[in-house]
Amino acid sequence: MKIESPVFKNNELIPTKYTCQGEDVNPPLKISAVPQSTKSLALIIDDPDAPVGTWVHWLLWNIPTATAEIKENEVPPEAVEGQTDFGQPGYGGPCPPSGTHRYFFKLYALDTELSLAAGASKKELEAALRGHILEQAELIGLYKKY
DSSP, X not given: OEEEOSSOOTTEEOOGGGSTTTTOOOOOEEEEOOOTTOOEEEEEEEETTOTTSOEEEEEEEEEOTXXXXXXXXXXXXXXXXXXXXXXXXXXXXXXXXXSEEEEEEEEEEEXXXXXXXXXXXXXXXXXXXXXXXXXXXXXXXXXXOO
């Protein structure tokens, strides 16, 4: 399974448009080679370099398996969003206080759809994922606030 973006490559800078210094919309993401037995996909975007510990930027689950692309500024139909560390559901772009931070886009192929309420936390999502991950893929973007 693979996750990539047409606007930045793995371990390269995320364009400003997708950060708090730009339009703060989610970047487009391409999904490919999803295992055939997958029932749904989940996405966690977080920043392990935040001074307060890992900062959650976006949580999505029950993404349909036929999803080949998550378009810019769009939530896939039927997908459910969780609570970010910005205090609300939805995408919150990179906005580091200092230095260059890494943003991990973690995609999970699951053997089930999750019965998790909208607005659930990363901890709740990770607990729901346990025992259901068929495969996972990762894309890392970088950003330094100027």
